[in-house]
Amino acid sequence: xxxxxxxxKEFSLERIETADDIPTYYCEKEELLPLMEKLxxxxxxxxxxxxxxxxxKREKRFEVVYLLLSLTKKLRLRxxxxxxxxxxxxxxxxxxxxxxxxxxxxxxxxxxxxxxxxDLRRILLYxxxxxxxxxxxxxxxxxxxxxxLLRPERE
Amino acid sequence: MEKMLLNIGPxxxxxxxxxxxxxxxxxxxxxxxxxxxxxxxRGFEKTAxxxxxxxxxxxxxxxxxxxxxxxxxxxAMAVEKLLGIDVPPRAKxxxxxxxxxxxxxxxxxxxAPVGMELGAFTVFLYMIKAREFLWNVLDATTGARLTTSxxxxxxxxxxxxxxxxxxxxxxxxxxxKAVKDVHGLLSKNPIFLKRTRDVAVVSQEEALSYGFTGxxxxxxxxxxxxxxxxxxxxxxxxxxxxxxxxxGDNYDRYMVRMKEIDQSIxxxxxxxxxxxxxxxxxxxxxxxxxxxxxASHEGKYLDGKLKLGPNLEGMEKEVYYQIMAKVPQYxxxxxxxxxxxxxxxxxxxxxxxxxxxxxxxxxxxxxxVEGGNGELGFYIVSDxxxxxxxxxLRAPVFxxxxxxxxxxxxxxxxxxxPTFASINMIGGELDR
Numbered sequence: 001x002x003x004x005x006x007x008x009k010e011f012s013l014e015r016i017e018t019a020d021d022i023p024t025y026y027c028e029k030e031e032l033l034p035l036m037e038k039l040x041x042x043x044x045x046x047x048x049x050x051x052x053x054x055x056x057k058r059e060k061r062f063e064v065v066y067l068l069l070s071l072t073k074k075l076r077l078r079x080x081x082x083x084x085x086x087x088x089x090x091x092x093x094x095x096x097x098x099x100x101x102x103x104x105x106x107x108x109x110x111x112x113x114x115x116x117x118x119d120l121r122r123i124l125l126y127x128x129x130x131x132x133x134x135x136x137x138x139x140x141x142x143x144x145x146x147x148x149l150l151r152p153e154r155e
Numbered sequence: 156m157e158k159m160l161l162n163i164g165p166x167x168x169x170x171x172x173x174x175x176x177x178x179x180x181x182x183x184x185x186x187x188x189x190x191x192x193x194x195x196x197r198g199f200e201k202t203a204x205x206x207x208x209x210x211x212x213x214x215x216x217x218x219x220x221x222x223x224x225x226x227x228x229x230x231a232m233a234v235e236k237l238l239g240i241d242v243p244p245r246a247k248x249x250x251x252x253x254x255x256x257x258x259x260x261x262x263x264x265x266x267a268p269v270g271m272e273l274g275a276f277t278v279f280l281y282m283i284k285a286r287e288f289l290w291n292v293l294d295a296t297t298g299a300r301l302t303t304s305x306x307x308x309x310x311x312x313x314x315x316x317x318x319x320x321x322x323x324x325x326x327x328x329x330x331x332k333a334v335k336d337v338h339g340l341l342s343k344n345p346i347f348l349k350r351t352r353d354v355a356v357v358s359q360e361e362a363l364s365y366g367f368t369g370x371x372x373x374x375x376x377x378x379x380x381x382x383x384x385x386x387x388x389x390x391x392x393x394x395x396x397x398x399x400x401x402x403g404d405n406y407d408r409y410m411v412r413m414k415e416i417d418q419s420i421x422x423x424x425x426x427x428x429x430x431x432x433x434x435x436x437x438x439x440x441x442x443x444x445x446x447x448x449x450a451s452h453e454g455k456y457l458d459g460k461l462k463l464g465p466n467l468e469g470m471e472k473e474v475y476y477q478i479m480a481k482v483p484q485y486x487x488x489x490x491x492x493x494x495x496x497x498x499x500x501x502x503x504x505x506x507x508x509x510x511x512x513x514x515x516x517x518x519x520x521x522x523x524v525e526g527g528n529g530e531l532g533f534y535i536v537s538d539x540x541x542x543x544x545x546x547x548l549r550a551p552v553f554x555x556x557x558x559x560x561x562x563x564x565x566x567x568x569x570x571x572x573p574t575f576a577s578i579n580m581i582g583g584e585l586d587r
Contacts, residue, residue, distance in 0.1 A: 018518060018519050018520065019236060019237055019239075019516075019518040019519065019520045020236055020519075020520040020521055020522060022521060024519075044363045045363055045366050045368070046366050047366060047530065047532070047549055048532070048534070048547070048549045050534060050547045052536055052544070052545045053545070057538070065534070067521065067534075067549070069530075071377075071379050071384070074384055074385070076521070078521070096364055096365075096366065097361070097364045097365045097366075097557070097558070098364070098365045098366035098553075098554040098557045098558070100557060101553065101554070101556075101557035102553075102554075102557075105553075109200075122193075123192065123193060124192065124193035124196040124586055124587075125193060125196065126193070133198060133201055134200060134201055138201075140201065140202075140205050
C-alpha cells in the first residue's frame with residue numbers, strides 16, 4: 001500500500017521503510033504545499049504535526065513529520081520534510097484547521113517557523129520563555145522561573 | 156454596543172483543569188473567544204528523552220489521568236511494535252478488559268460534570284459512585300486506583316485475583332444501574348434538553364477539518380473508531396456497536412458517551428467469557444524470599460512456592476508467562492528466577508542497568524489506540540539506544556480544544572462550561 005503512482009511521479013518523493021507499515025515519504029519543502037493540496041482530497045484528517053531534532057546526526061538538523069489519515073481508504077500516511085536551522089516551511093492551516101495549533105506547538109518546542117501562519121506564537125509555554133525546549137541543545141534541567149527565587153535552585 | 160472582555164480561568168471554580176478562556180462579550184453573548192492552554196505543561200516529551208523505556212511508563216499514567224490504562228496500552232504497544240514482540244493471548248484479553256474499564260471511567264468522569272454544571276448534582280454523585288466500584292476492581296488487581304502502571308511492555312503486570320469475576324460483575328451491575336438512573340434523570344429532562352440541544356454544534360466537515368476523533372467526531376454522525384477501522388488486540392473477535400450522533404451538539408456528545416458505556420460493558424462481558432481460564436495458583440509450602448536468596452548463595456535451590464510481597468501478587472512464575480511475553484532479551488524474568496538463579500539475576504540486572512536496558516532497533520513507529528477521547532497514539536523514534544530519541548504523544552484532546560473557541564462563539568456565557576465539560580478536556584493530556 002502507498003500513494004497513487006501518479007502522485008509519486010508528479011512530486012519528487014523518496015519512500016523509506018519504517019517499523020510500523022505506515023507509508024512514509026520524504027518531500028522537498030517547496031513541494032509540500034502543492035502535495036498536501038492534492039492529498040487533501042483523500043486524506044480527510046490531519047492527525048499530527050511534530051518534529052524531530054537530529055542535531056549532529058544528520059545533514060539537515062530538523063525533520064517535520066506530518067501524519068495524515070484517510071478514512072475512506074483506511075490508510076495512514078507520513079510525510080517528512082527536512083529542514084535546516086532557520087529554514088521555513090509553508091503552513092497547512094488553510095487546508096486543515098487544526099494545523100494552526102499543531103504548528104504553533106512545533107514552533108514553540110523547536111523554533112521552526114511556518115510561512116504564512118496567521119497566528120504564530122507560543123502555545124504551551126509563556127511568551128517570555130527563552131529558547132525552544134525540545135531542541136537537543138536545550139538542557140534538561142534548565143528552568144526559567146517567572147518570579148525571582150529567594151534561593152537559587154540546586155543544580 | 157459596549158463590549159466587555161472577560162477572563163475565565165486559569166483558576167476558576169467551574170473550570171475542570173487549569174485553562175484560560177478570554178471571551179469578548181456583548182451582554183451575555185460571546186462574540187469572540189481565545190483559548191489559552193499550557194498551564195499544566197510539565198515537559199513530558201523532554202523528560203521521556205532522558206528516561207529508559209521502562210521508566211517512561213509511569214509518566215504515561217499521568218497523561219490522561221481518568222483513563223490511565225489506555226495511555227499505558229498505547230505506549231506499551233508502540234514499544235512492542237518497535238521491538239517486534241508479541242503478547243500472550245491472556246495478556247491481550249486482560250488488556251482489553253482493563254482498557255474498557257478505563258474507557259468507562261473516562262466517560263463517567265466526563266458525563267458527571269456535564270450534569271453538575273447544569274444543576275443536576277445527583278448525576279454527579281451517581282456517576283462517581285459507579286466509578287468508585289470500577290476503581291475497586293482496578294485496585295484489587297493493579298494495587299492502585301489511579302496511577303496503575305498496570306500494562307507493561309510485553310504484557311501486563313499481574314494476573315487477576317481469584318474473586319475478580321465477582322468483583323467486576325458487581326461493578327458492572329452498579330455501572331448499568333447508574334447509567335439507567337442517569338438516563339432517567341437527564342435524557343428526556345426538558346431543562347437538560349434546552350441547555351444542551353443545538354448548543355456548540357460542530358458540523359461533520361468542520362469536525363474532520365479540526366482533526367476530531369473519538370466520541371466527539373462520532374457525535375457528528377461520522378463513523379470512525381480505531382477499534383473497528385484498524386482492529387488491535389482482539390477487538391475483531393468481539394461483537395460491539397459504534398454509537399453515532401446526528402447533530403454534533405452537546406446533547407449528542409453526552410448521548411454518544413452514555414451509549415459507549417453500554418458497549419464497553421458488552422465488550423468486557425464477552426472478553427470474560429472468551430478469555431481462557433488462567434492457571435490455578437498452587438498453595439503448597441511457602442518459602443520466604445530471603446531464605447531462597449540465602450540458599451542460592453550457597454549454591455542450593457529451595458523447592459516450593461516463593462512468598463512474594465503483596466505488591467508482587469499475581470506475578471508468580473506459574474502465571475508469569477501467561478501474562479508476559481517470553482522474550483528473555485527484553486522482558487524481565489519472573490521474581491522466582493531472580494531470587495534463586497544466577498541467570499535470572501544477570502538478566503534482571505542487565506535490563507534494569509542504565510546504559511544496557513531495553514534497546515530496540517533504530518527506527519520509528521506510530522501506534523494508535525482508541526482512547527477515551529479519540530485516537531491516542533505514540534510516535535517514538537529510536538536511535539538504537541536505551542532511551543527514546545524522540546517521543547511524541549498524539550493527544551486527541553489537543554485537536555478538539557483547538558476548535559473550542561469556534562464552538563462557543565455566538566452562545567451564552569453560561570454555555571461555556573457545559574461545552575467545555577462535554578469535550579472532556581484533560582489537562583495532563585492536553586499540555587503534556
